[in-house]
Amino acid sequence: xxxxxxxxxxxxxxxxxxxxxxxxxxxxxxxxxxxxxxxxxxxxxxxxxxxxxxxxxxxxxxxxxxxxxxxxxxxxxxxxxxxxxxxxxxxxxxxxxxxxxxxxxxxxxxxxxxxxxxxxxxxxxxxxxxxxxxxxxxxxxxxxxxxxxxxxxxxxxxxxxxxxxxxxxxxxxxxxxxxxxxxxxxxxxxxxxxxxxxxxxxxxxxxxxxxxxxxxxxxxxxxxxxxxxxxxxxxxxxxxxxxxxxxxxxxxxxxxxxxxxxxxxxxxxxxxxxxxxxxxxxxxxxxxxxxxxxxxxxxxxxxxxxxxxxxxxxxxxxxxxxxxxxxxxxxxxxxxxxxxxxxxxxxxxxxxxxxxxxxxxxxxxxxxxxxxxxxxxxxxxxxxxxxxxxxxxxxxxxxxxxxxxxxxxxxxxxxxxxxxxxxxxxxxxxxxxxxxxxxxxxxxxxxxxxxxxxxxxxxxxxxxxxxxxxxxxxxxxxxxxxxxxxxxxxxxxxxxxxxxxxxxxxxxxxxxxxxxxxxxxxxxxxxxxxxxxxxxxxxxxxxxxxxxxxxxxxxxxxxxxxxxxxxxxxxxxxx
Amino acid sequence: xxxxxxxxxxxxxxxxxxxxxxxxxxxxxxxxxxxxxxxxxxxxxxxxxxxxxxxxxxxxxxxxxxxxxxxxxxxxxxxxxxxxxxxxxxxxxxxxxxxxxxxxxxxxxxxxxxxxxxxxxxxxxxxxxxxxxxxxxxxxxxxxxxxxxxxxxxxxxxxxxxxxxxxxxxxxxxxxxxxxxxxxxx
Numbered sequence: 001x002x003x004x005x006x007x008x009x010x011x012x013x014x015x016x017x018x019x020x021x022x023x024x025x026x027x028x029x030x031x032x033x034x035x036x037x038x039x040x041x042x043x044x045x046x047x048x049x050x051x052x053x054x055x056x057x058x059x060x061x062x063x064x065x066x067x068x069x070x071x072x073x074x075x076x077x078x079x080x081x082x083x084x085x086x087x088x089x090x091x092x093x094x095x096x097x098x099x100x101x102x103x104x105x106x107x108x109x110x111x112x113x114x115x116x117x118x119x120x121x122x123x124x125x126x127x128x129x130x131x132x133x134x135x136x137x138x139x140x141x142x143x144x145x146x147x148x149x150x151x152x153x154x155x156x157x158x159x160x161x162x163x164x165x166x167x168x169x170x171x172x173x174x175x176x177x178x179x180x181x182x183x184x185x186x187x188x189x190x191x192x193x194x195x196x197x198x199x200x201x202x203x204x205x206x207x208x209x210x211x212x213x214x215x216x217x218x219x220x221x222x223x224x225x226x227x228x229x230x231x232x233x234x235x236x237x238x239x240x241x242x243x244x245x246x247x248x249x250x251x252x253x254x255x256x257x258x259x260x261x262x263x264x265x266x267x268x269x270x271x272x273x274x275x276x277x278x279x280x281x282x283x284x285x286x287x288x289x290x291x292x293x294x295x296x297x298x299x300x301x302x303x304x305x306x307x308x309x310x311x312x313x314x315x316x317x318x319x320x321x322x323x324x325x326x327x328x329x330x331x332x333x334x335x336x337x338x339x340x341x342x343x344x345x346x347x348x349x350x351x352x353x354x355x356x357x358x359x360x361x362x363x364x365x366x367x368x369x370x371x372x373x374x375x376x377x378x379x380x381x382x383x384x385x386x387x388x389x390x391x392x393x394x395x396x397x398x399x400x401x402x403x404x405x406x407x408x409x410x411x412x413x414x415x416x417x418x419x420x421x422x423x424x425x426x427x428x429x430x431x432x433x434x435x436x437x438x439x440x441x442x443x444x445x446x447x448x449x450x451x452x453x454x455x456x457x458x459x460x461x462x463x464x465x466x467x468x469x470x471x472x473x474x475x476x477x478x479x480x481x482x483x484x485x486x487x488x489x490x491x492x493x494x495x496x497x498x499x500x501x502x503x504x505x506x507x508x509x510x511x512x513x514x515x516x517x518x519x520x521x522x523x524x525x526x527x528x529x530x531x532x533x534x535x536x537x538x539x540x541x542x543x544x545x546x547x548x549x550x551x552x553x554x555x556x557x558x559x560x561x562x563x564x565x566x567x568x569x570x571x572x573x574x575x
Numbered sequence: 576x577x578x579x580x581x582x583x584x585x586x587x588x589x590x591x592x593x594x595x596x597x598x599x600x601x602x603x604x605x606x607x608x609x610x611x612x613x614x615x616x617x618x619x620x621x622x623x624x625x626x627x628x629x630x631x632x633x634x635x636x637x638x639x640x641x642x643x644x645x646x647x648x649x650x651x652x653x654x655x656x657x658x659x660x661x662x663x664x665x666x667x668x669x670x671x672x673x674x675x676x677x678x679x680x681x682x683x684x685x686x687x688x689x690x691x692x693x694x695x696x697x698x699x700x701x702x703x704x705x706x707x708x709x710x711x712x713x714x715x716x717x718x719x720x721x722x723x724x725x726x727x728x729x730x731x732x733x734x735x736x737x738x739x740x741x742x743x744x745x746x747x748x749x750x751x752x753x754x755x756x757x758x759x760x761x
Contacts, residue, residue, distance in 0.1 A: 077641035160648040243670055273726055299726040402643050
């Protein structure tokens, strides 16, 4: 390759798009590093505190698309206080100052303010795509600035964010000249929606492929929207109730029939199940169905809908579907690749739920299954062994038995053997979440067999430090390890400090690690940020007589090239 | 399969184990998951005796923070739905064939069927016929029906009031030609 001019090499690099591959390319030699960094357009930063905006811009001045992730995963479950960090403002400020031609920004678990959105909307002439997932800190006023100022906006995709709804007219802020929308997802907004503005916007967006509505969009509006967007590929229905004989329902049925490109359906946030039959004509085209927010759709109406969806590849559903419902899925959806079954009753009522039978049925009926998230009441080792045999192709296997520490409900044994079978059979497994009664044995299996494992979530599991050590020693590709309420302590934490340089982050909460253990780790590894999150006063930890031995409530450590962050709140102590 | 026990001899982890307490004292191993966790602030247990629940309620479980691992956004969404159907009043939607929009009423406000009927009649300006177990509602074009937990449409008035309130998901006042077909299974 030394014989080729740089432009040729750059052209070859254009075909390499995955971040992993581009990172590898940049390590080959200085010349390739240089060519790669100037040609890199899409950058992914899995932990916003691992680097900073200045370094990003120095290395990749031609950046067009940036993906940033902020808070650790367990923040999703209220384990991280809101003010912990993950602010996007400094990033946007730096990008704006540098005049880089930013076109796309994708954020996950970050704090976004209206000020940030306004700055974003004004600073980048070619800005096209904003995707916010599980973010917070902004209101519909921020959305209004995006709508008003981004002339070439293509995607506005808001997924499961906490947005303060000021019931403003953000939708009317899209100028009449804006005709470039491809994605519009505002399903997570709780307030009223200006239906007239919405309909006009959809009518003048011929490229609109993905439209996800919020609760405040009723069925008659849906009918009109679908009538002017028959090209729609991905639809999120808001409110879905009306009289099945009404004119708007008949209009809806007619409009649906014309949507021959529709492949993905979601929403039904408020639904009258008997109207679902309107969608039956297009079900045979659906590859993705997300009914996980449709609490009112269950029983025979749900089953009838699913029976029409023979091409389904992705299904997100509530556990009210039951084992019998999952059997129908297993016999109908032979193309199924991803299944998520969410709990409908968080207090563990136990009436309408799924068990190991549903999981086994799915594994038997759907040979292409590679990703599963399954919340259930009970599990057995035998079932997991069967699942492993039926589906050795799992990439993601996340099982959550609702009651912590629950053993195999038939044999009363821990579920070590069942999960062991999974990791042994699934050689491509990249992500695993454990639950139920588990001893150190399961971790021995994971360390031995889960060679490709990148992310592991542990809760209420294990007996001694050995468990954690098996994982740290065995899983060479581990990137993210998150542990809660398990008896792992300083010995495991400190056994191999250099391991953390190969990982993105480690989270340990309500475990046995002590303050002195964490301090020792921080001393040994200055390239790590070791954060102690203590909602009780941190200073008290020092003053206590048993200073070193005090257990740390929450530990979050991550590799970084920029040292201690300056924006940590008082309850976060960075050692 | 290598057994966990063999490893013990090589690495005396117990001796180097760091824990609270003076050396020489044995700490009783407490299985993880015991509920000494802070309770989730707004996830307080709903009243066990909600209106007319027929199944036996499970004893209140101690709330563990962040468990089950469901995103707060999703949890809030389910909680809102639950609040709408339990606890603070039992509001159900009422639709009437031909009406441009639906209404909502709180079933817990009424003690028996005639009260509910009168309220509906006032709200939608119609009158329902006379109820008999054998023939349903006679003497009117309007018939009150409700959707139960299984998703089936039932005639209002057949079951005891409490059972009705606990299983009613929504109301629909049917009218006209559909009414005639009620006996043949709508």
